[in-house]
Amino acid sequence: MARREISGYFYSPVAYVIGALFLLASGVWFFHAIFRPGQPATLRPLFEAMAYIMVFATPLLTMRLVSEEFRSGTFETLVTAPVTDTQVILGKFLGVLVFYMLLLSCTGLYMALIAAFGKPDPGVAVMGYCGMLLLGAAFLAVGLFASTLTAHQAVAAVVGITILSVFAIIMQFLTLHAPPPWGQAAARLNAMTYFKDFARGMFDTRGVVFFVSSTAMFLFLSVKMLESRRWK
Amino acid sequence: MIEVKNLTKKYGRITAVDGITFNVDKGSIVGFLGPNGAGKTTTLKILTCYHPATSGRATIAGFDVLTQSLDVRRNIGYMPESPGVYPEMKVREFLKFRAALREIPLLKRKTAIGRVAELCGLSTPENMMRRNLGELSRGYKQRVALADALLHSPPVLILDEPTSGLDPAQIRSMRELILSLGVDHTIILSSHILAEVEQTCGRLIVIAGGRIAASGTPDELRKSVVGPSRILVEIKGKRKEVIETLKNLPGADGVEIKSIGQWRRASIRFTDGGDHRAEIARAIHNKGWAIRELRDQAGSLEDFFVHVTYEQNIETAGRPGQ
Numbered sequence A: 001m002a003r004r005e006i007s008g009y010f011y012s013p014v015a016y017v018i019g020a021l022f023l024l025a026s027g028v029w030f031f032h033a034i035f036r037p038g039q040p041a042t043l044r045p046l047f048e049a050m051a052y053i054m055v056f057a058t059p060l061l062t063m064r065l066v067s068e069e070f071r072s073g074t075f076e077t078l079v080t081a082p083v084t085d086t087q088v089i090l091g092k093f094l095g096v097l098v099f100y101m102l103l104l105s106c107t108g109l110y111m112a113l114i115a116a117f118g119k120p121d122p123g124v125a126v127m128g129y130c131g132m133l134l135l136g137a138a139f140l141a142v143g144l145f146a147s148t149l150t151a152h153q154a155v156a157a158v159v160g161i162t163i164l165s166v167f168a169i170i171m172q173f174l175t176l177h178a179p180p181p182w183g184q185a186a187a188r189l190n191a192m193t194y195f196k197d198f199a200r201g202m203f204d205t206r207g208v209v210f211f212v213s214s215t216a217m218f219l220f221l222s223v224k225m226l227e228s229r230r231w232k
Numbered sequence B: 001m002i003e004v005k006n007l008t009k010k011y012g013r014i015t016a017v018d019g020i021t022f023n024v025d026k027g028s029i030v031g032f033l034g035p036n037g038a039g040k041t042t043t044l045k046i047l048t049c050y051h052p053a054t055s056g057r058a059t060i061a062g063f064d065v066l067t068q069s070l071d072v073r074r075n076i077g078y079m080p081e082s083p084g085v086y087p088e089m090k091v092r093e094f095l096k097f098r099a100a101l102r103e104i105p106l107l108k109r110k111t112a113i114g115r116v117a118e119l120c121g122l123s124t125p126e127n128m129m130r131r132n133l134g135e136l137s138r139g140y141k142q143r144v145a146l147a148d149a150l151l152h153s154p155p156v157l158i159l160d161e162p163t164s165g166l167d168p169a170q171i172r173s174m175r176e177l178i179l180s181l182g183v184d185h186t187i188i189l190s191s192h193i194l195a196e197v198e199q200t201c202g203r204l205i206v207i208a209g210g211r212i213a214a215s216g217t218p219d220e221l222r223k224s225v226v227g228p229s230r231i232l233v234e235i236k237g238k239r240k241e242v243i244e245t246l247k248n249l250p251g252a253d254g255v256e257i258k259s260i261g262q263w264r265r266a267s268i269r270f271t272d273g274g275d276h277r278a279e280i281a282r283a284i285h286n287k288g289w290a291i292r293e294l295r296d297q298a299g300s301l302e303d304f305f306v307h308v309t310y311e312q313n314i315e316t317a318g319r320p321g322q
Helices: A002-011 A013-034 A044-062 A064-072 A074-079 A085-106 A108-117 A122-147 A153-177 A182-188 A191-199 A205-230 B040-047 B069-075 B091-101 B106-119 B126-130 B138-150 B168-181 B194-200 B218-223 B239-247 B277-287 B301-318
Strands: B002-011 B014-024 B029-033 B055-060 B076-079 B156-160 B186-191 B203-208 B211-216 B229-236 B252-260 B263-270 B290-296
Touching (some): A044 A085, A064 A085, A064 A122, A064 A153, A191 A205, B029 B040, B040 B156, B069 B076, B091 B138, B106 B138, B211 B218, B211 B301
Parallel strands (some): B076 B156
Antiparallel strands (some): B252 B263
């Protein structure tokens, strides 16, 4: 199923558009903020920018995963084969994760450019990519869950962006501006708090726990949503 | 092979299937017949483990559809009414994907795909297997869906309106295919087209208003129509004389007559539902008329279907919760 999803992405015009926009945005940011004389040789600003871009890009990547199956009628054929709902969700998640990793690997070009002209800290780079992977997995799981809610891709995208906006943008705002204890509570739920450590080159197990458990939770909810569809 | 006991399915306040019970023996082809909205597709979706029933029990090949769903799905091949396709996939690619989902060992997949492609008429034209599913006509999409259902040689085939949307030639070839598959598989198919089920099914289950209205072979159902019988006869004689003679037959209730040149085609209604062909033949012989057709027009399957489903729908409308 993962294999089918991955090849599906290569046929999908939306995936190419998202990919191109993502690379365009990250490219512009890279050349504007990083690749200039006198700037430190680090991808950290890029990672932070990419995390915000992902709030919008990942639901657009995941919106078709389950919604399209509902709409086109392939869901019925899929679940009347001997596959469990868990296998369906995991297969789709794996498929989109691999596509995401391919997109991410394209930014390796920027790393190479920096290394050619400066001395980047490899630790920061590795941790940054780890963070992007963990954050990406969690965001993709949210998008996949949004896709199980509806047969309309656009609705799935909007729901996904809304959920991610709460946990990335709104929580970030509250962390910075809300009075304690609200500000501190918001920080615990803020994806960007945890991600920033990775972007700085720090390995914090709290961040790993946050992203891994978020991923697991939304994948679990996705499985439950699929199950509940059958009981209607 | 398929056992259904008191199966009920409710969607909120609407009862789509109301306590139906039936069995399908191994190796038989059973037609599930009923008007639109009768509960045929809902019943099939319960058998394919797509929807759980509200109450009741169903087993396929001995496995319960609710508690042993994976085992059931390994033993069935399901062709839905409007098969969904992944438009960007090629036929061969799709069948490879489905073969993997059906747990067919890697080395056996190619053979399985070749076999079903041949069976379902997908190996000609030459490039059919390389075409995108999105480009195919409805007839071919249904053939691909059937091929998918046959990949793992399941003992049971569940076909929901297998000929819907097909042209007459395609309907005929699908019908012949189903008959040939009946040799090695137990088949349950649903339809609202009488002619189709009459020709393919050994047994019919008529469902209307969520309940079973009747069950039996096509002949049994035809004969069970209660009411007047009709005999059709085509004879050569003077029109007035023919009408007089036929009207005066014992038990005759009315005669409809049509002239075709010198021949008269008459339909005689008898109120007692008996077989009066011998008497008619004697009467015609006594008059010395030439005869070229004499047959029992009693209780066509269409009469039966309309009668039984009409009755059932009246009853359903009066039921609470409908």
